[in-house]
Amino acid sequence: MVRRASSVPHLNSSGGSSADSAGTSGSRRGRAPVAGSRASRKTPSSTTTSQNQRQSSGSSSGVPRSRSLTNGMRRLSPQKGTGSSGGGGGGGSSRNTPYFLRSRENEIGSADTLEIVASKSTGSEECSTPEDNINVVVRVRPLNDKEKRDRHGSTLQFPGNGQVILEGNDVGQKRSHNRDSVRVFTYNVVFEPGATQEDILDYSGIKRIIEMGIEGFSCTAFCYGQTGSGKTHTLTGPPDLFIGKPNPKDPRHGLIFRSFLYLFQLIKNRKDVNYVLKASFMEIYNERVIDLLNPGSARKPLAVRWSKKSGGFFVENLFTVDCEELDDLLAVLEEGMRNRAVGSHAMNDHSSRSHTILTVHILSDQQTDGGVFLSKHGKINFVDLAGSELTKKTMSEGKTLEEANNINKSLMVLGYCISSLSDSKKRSGHIPYRDSQLTKLLADSLAGNGVTLMIACVSPAHYNHAETLNTLRYASRAKRIRTKPVIKMDPREALILSLKRDIHALQMENDHLKAALNLHHQAAPNGGAAENLLELQLDRVSSSGGGVPVPKVDLQRLPELDGSELAELVKLYMVENESLRQENNHLFTVRETILRDQEIVCRENERLLKKLEDVNKVCVRSPLIPARPAISPTTGKETPGTEIWTNPEPLQSPPRADLPIEQRMSENADRRTDTAQKRIDQQRIAKNILIMANAFRKPDSDLAKELNLNQEKAHAKQSNEFMPE
Numbered sequence: 137m138v139r140r141a142s143s144v145p146h147l148n149s150s151g152g153s154s155a156d157s158a159g160t161s162g163s164r165r166g167r168a169p170v171a172g173s174r175a176s177r178k179t180p181s182s183t184t185t186s187q188n189q190r191q192s193s194g195s196s197s198g199v200p201r202s203r204s205l206t207n208g209m210r211r212l213s214p215q216k217g218t219g220s221s222g223g224g225g226g227g228g229s230s231r232n233t234p235y236f237l238r239s240r241e242n243e244i245g246s247a248d249t250l251e252i253v254a255s256k257s258t259g260s261e262e263c264s265t266p267e268d269n270i271n272v273v274v275r276v277r278p279l280n281d282k283e284k285r286d287r288h289g290s291t292l293q294f295p296g297n298g299q300v301i302l303e304g305n306d307v308g309q310k311r312s313h314n315r316d317s318v319r320v321f322t323y324n325v326v327f328e329p330g331a332t333q334e335d336i337l338d339y340s341g342i343k344r345i346i347e348m349g350i351e352g353f354s355c356t357a358f359c360y361g362q363t364g365s366g367k368t369h370t371l372t373g374p375p376d377l378f379i380g381k382p383n384p385k386d387p388r389h390g391l392i393f394r395s396f397l398y399l400f401q402l403i404k405n406r407k408d409v410n411y412v413l414k415a416s417f418m419e420i421y422n423e424r425v426i427d428l429l430n431p432g433s434a435r436k437p438l439a440v441r442w443s444k445k446s447g448g449f450f451v452e453n454l455f456t457v458d459c460e461e462l463d464d465l466l467a468v469l470e471e472g473m474r475n476r477a478v479g480s481h482a483m484n485d486h487s488s489r490s491h492t493i494l495t496v497h498i499l500s501d502q503q504t505d506g507g508v509f510l511s512k513h514g515k516i517n518f519v520d521l522a523g524s525e526l527t528k529k530t531m532s533e534g535k536t537l538e539e540a541n542n543i544n545k546s547l548m549v550l551g552y553c554i555s556s557l558s559d560s561k562k563r564s565g566h567i568p569y570r571d572s573q574l575t576k577l578l579a580d581s582l583a584g585n586g587v588t589l590m591i592a593c594v595s596p597a598h599y600n601h602a603e604t605l606n607t608l609r610y611a612s613r614a615k616r617i618r619t620k621p622v623i624k625m626d627p628r629e630a631l632i633l634s635l636k637r638d639i640h641a642l643q644m645e646n647d648h649l650k651a652a653l654n655l656h657h658q659a660a661p662n663g664g665a666a667e668n669l670l671e672l673q674l675d676r677v678s679s680s681g682g683g684v685p686v687p688k689v690d691l692q693r694l695p696e697l698d699g700s701e702l703a704e705l706v707k708l709y710m711v712e713n714e715s716l717r718q719e720n721n722h723l724f725t726v727r728e729t730i731l732r733d734q735e736i737v738c739r740e741n742e743r744l745l746k747k748l749e750d751v752n753k754v755c756v757r758s759p760l761i762p763a764r765p766a767i768s769p770t771t772g773k774e775t776p777g778t779e780i781w782t783n784p785e786p787l788q789s790p791p792r793a794d795l796p797i798e799q800r801m802s803e804n805a806d807r808r809t810d811t812a813q814k815r816i817d818q819q820r821i822a823k824n825i826l827i828m829a830n831a832f833r834k835p836d837s838d839l840a841k842e843l844n845l846n847q848e849k850a851h852a853k854q855s856n857e858f859m860p861e
């Protein structure tokens with residue numbers, strides 16, 4: 137039986153355009169004035185809207201504002217497993233660990249680690265990033281009441297490290313001895329049955345997806361799994377949340393609701409960017425695409441077409457609603473949830489009978505430092521797939537059976553696509569996207585230029601062993617798929633931005649090197665040959681960099697420039713760029729010389745230390761001569777006589793196993809970025825130069841003491857920097 141909302145209030149339409157039609161190129165968009173609330177919003181910012189649509193939009197149930205919602209979110213701290221979960225039976229080692237386990241490999245790139253690299257040679261409009269694997273996490277739901285009543289045990293164990301062990305299906309005495317039937321799967325994160333909805337927000341990688349959506353990437357989060365495994369629960373929470381006015385503080389709210397809060401939080405903090413949000417919500421029911429924001433009484437299906445311009449499929453005439461406020465996005469979610477096709481069968485009272493796709497388009501305009509405007513169009517798809525089902529088990533018949541067949545068929549096509557994409561040999565061949573509406577619309581997320589998170593939902597119960605195994609295999613295959621996320625932007629803007637970035641980076645590098653060398657210059661005013669050498673080098677550097685004129689352009693007028701002027705500007709930038717590069721090369725040569733000198737001094741230093749140690753030993757052995765005061769390797773202060781000099785102990789980081797689990801988890805996630813690495817390198821260089829400069833200044837007798845202390849401090853500081861923040 138299919139239940140639907142009887143009345144369907146309309147929301148603002150984007151003039152019947154497709155989801156793809158929310159183009160961005162070159163246009164300026166001001167942020168629409170923030171109206172008091174969803175109810176008070178009368179006029180859509182950029183769309184034609186009929187009167188009844190506006191009224192309906194205004195009449196949607198009110199939800200409190202983002203501020204109060206955000207405040208209502210509690211901070212997560214690792215929790216212990218509850219007895220009620222029933223999952224993870226026999227897992228032993230994980231019983232008292234947090235529900236989420238460590239991430240195993242690279243997580244999907246975050247907005248801040250993904251450097252935008254515009255293709256300068258072609259002026260391509262795609263700012264690309266390195267290839268990335270699809271991020272796959274697994275969520276295991278708790279045993280439900282019926283399963284507990286029927287005494288279904290758990291078939292899953294959680295050894296940690298992103299692993300899940302599926303026991304054999306041969307329930308009974310042989311189970312634990314039959315090693316062949318035990319399978320181990322590894323994912324980025326595994327959420328055990330006790331994991332909360334907030335855990336999924338915090339640890340699944342969805343936050344990065346949202347950040348990247350804001351940065352202009354095309355992102356997708358989708359839930360896959362058998363019927364009743366918790367997909368809808370994970371994405372939206374239980375269905376009764378959407379009956380009447382939802383309580384924003386309800387801890388059962390799913391990932392979509394929480395993602396909206398996070399999205400608005402991020403947007404609020406970016407005062408330098410103008411954002412325009414639009415949303416659409418559709419379902420694929422029996423291979424027909426229905427607009428959940430405007431299903432109409434006949435639920436007329438919409439056509440899925442190929443767009444030459446965007447190089448992807450899109451749904452024609454899909455409603456796209458302007459969302460100026462959080463409330464508007466929440467209204468879209470509520471509306472779609474009310475209109476989607478839900479049915480009941482033996483395994484789930486509220487089974488989704490369709491695949492749903494909720495898309496949030498994020499259009500942004502940002503003025504860069506140089507006055508250039510950047511327009512980007514990111515989007516985030518939340519996909520709730522209908523569950524695969526064994527019709528014998530669900531006892532589907534009639535309409536429900538037809539739905540089940542369509543669901544299984546489209547999931548099978550999705551499976552073929554995933555399987556082909558995960559196989560490096562088949563990947564370049566034919567991928568059967570066109571065989572189902574679902575795969576057409578997910579094509580970009582799976583193989584294209586998007587960033588994708590797959591949440592595989594499974595049941596721990598023994599009687600679902602086969603389905604759980606299927607899902608885990610499906611998820612493992614998906615994990616092997618590699619995508620290459622790109623930001624689409626205006627080619628002119630991309631080229632100029634990229635050149636300006638290069639110049640900025642080179643200038644920083646240049647300034648830093650100059651500062652480091654000057655430091656030495658000041659530290660050794662009466663230095664000898666080395667100082668002269670440095671001065672010579674610096675003179676050479678400044679004379680080589682001085683001849684290039686810095687282009688002066690009114691960057692506000694950049695869009696008005698014609699082709700030749702623009703080409704001239706680009707040429708100037710490139711010349712400046714080249715000159716800075718040369719200057720930096722010179723500076724690097726100077727640095728090399730200094731480092732070589734430093735090495736010589738270090739060797740001398742070691743020789744002196746050895747000598748000092750020998751002298752100390754002799755002093756200690758002699759009953760007549762009191763031992764010389766020694767220098768503490770840790771404090772650098774003199775210590776009483778009997779103590780002899782010892783080389784400092786190497787600094788040791790604490791054993792990893794002693795760290796709490798969230799720190800072990802963050803060790804992977806917080807791995808050092810290239811920028812951080814560069815910063816550390818720069819600090820290291822500066823420190824070395826300083827040490828050497830001081831060494832030149834001091835008389836020989838102090839050399840050993842001074843160098844040793846400085847090196848020790850530098851070492852300790854560097855070790856600290858290597859620890860995750």
Ligand SMILES: Nc1ncnc2c1ncn2[C@@H]1O[C@H](COP(=O)(O)OP(=O)(O)OP(=O)(O)O)[C@@H](O)[C@H]1O
Pocket residue numbers: 276277278280329361362363364365366367368369370374484486487488489521522523524593
């Ligand atoms: N992690 C969980 N914690 C508590 N209850 C859960 C969890 N996951 C699922 N459930 C409950 O299990 C039942 C089935 O979940 P849900 O409807 O989300 O499954 P589904 O995978 O979306 O199924 P279908 O494919 O049939 O739509 C619901 O009653 C839901 O509240």
